[in-house]
Amino acid sequence: MIRCENLSAGYGGETIIHDISWEAAEGRLTAIVGLNGSGKSTLLKSIVGQTSVEEGSVYLEGKPLKQWKHKEMAKQIAYLPQSRNDANLSVFRMVLHGRFPYLAYPRRYTKKDEEMVIRELKRMKISELREKPISELSGGEKQRAYLAMALVQGAPILLLDEPTTYLDLSAQMELMEILRQLVAEGKTVIAVLHDLNHALQYADEIVLMEKGGLKQCGTSEEILKSGVLEDAFRVHIHILQDQYGKEYYCFSSGNE
Numbered sequence: 495m496i497r498c499e500n501l502s503a504g505y506g507g508e509t510i511i512h513d514i515s516w517e518a519a520e521g522r523l524t525a526i527v528g529l530n531g532s533g534k535s536t537l538l539k540s541i542v543g544q545t546s547v548e549e550g551s552v553y554l555e556g557k558p559l560k561q562w563k564h565k566e567m568a569k570q571i572a573y574l575p576q577s578r579n580d581a582n583l584s585v586f587r588m589v590l591h592g593r594f595p596y597l598a599y600p601r602r603y604t605k606k607d608e609e610m611v612i613r614e615l616k617r618m619k620i621s622e623l624r625e626k627p628i629s630e631l632s633g634g635e636k637q638r639a640y641l642a643m644a645l646v647q648g649a650p651i652l653l654l655d656e657p658t659t660y661l662d663l664s665a666q667m668e669l670m671e672i673l674r675q676l677v678a679e680g681k682t683v684i685a686v687l688h689d690l691n692h693a694l695q696y697a698d699e700i701v702l703m704e705k706g707g708l709k710q711c712g713t714s715e716e717i718l719k720s721g722v723l724e725d726a727f728r729v730h731i732h733i734l735q736d737q738y739g740k741e742y743y744c745f746s747s748g749n750e
Contacts, residue, residue, distance in 0.1 A: 495520045496541055496571075496651065497680070500550035503540040509548060510536040511706045518651075523673055523683045527692035528703035529726065534686045535576060537703065538653050541684075542573045568595035572647040574640055576655040576686075585609060585639050586624040586629070607646075607738030614642040617672065633660030641669070645676075652676065654685040658692065670696045690727065694718060694743050702726060
């Protein structure tokens with residue numbers, strides 16, 4: 495599993511995150527939250543080796559990240575960044591690229607690879623877009639296609655940087671339910687989430703980042719009861735229950 499020990503990292507000599515010691519909860523959905531600029535995305539990038547590590551280490555399955563070959567690491571972690579350049583490919587061909595870590599020379603996709611693509615396009619409800627160029631998709635459609643590619647990768651760990659970006663409200667809720675389903679199937683999901691409601695309602699664990707450091711982590715219930723979210727975001731969190739006992743959250747200004 496993923497473990498960070500006294501990790502400080504950044505870009506071009508600038509330290510963005512500092513002294514992070516944290517171990518991901520295996521088989522759980524972990525939400526990383528915090529104000530803009532708190533280091534959430536940098537933490538994900540550090541886990542997949544896309545930052546300059548200044549101090550400390552990242553471990554994957556007990557082995558330092560720098561000892562992993564790229565292709566082997568890709569079989570363990572699927573990473574969906576917040577932004578990316580669109581490939582000049584159809585949806586089907588791009589999603590098929592998620593199988594790249596498993597290809598031997600000569601690089602030929604198998605029927606199994608194609609069946610996995612068909613399954614994940616169906617899961618993401620974009621089967622009808624399979625022959626459409628990525629460049630012609632809406633923002634929400636692109637996000638679904640990239641998520642399908644991450645799932646086709648077949649890795650046990652998913653790192654997702656604001657996966658609900660570009661999705662309308664109903665699609666956001668649908669995606670969070672898909673993430674819960676993936677956890678039920680045995681995946682470990684770590685997602686940077688901008689929406690506190692989604693984090694509180696769907697996550698098993700919450701990691702709160704503040705000014706590049708790890709402010710607090712724990713179960714959703716522990717984090718909520720501690721009041722640390724209200725302090726960090728300067729809001730009041732109100733808990734509502736429906737007739738079935740399901741909890742919902744609403745927020746008001748901390749100045750009220």
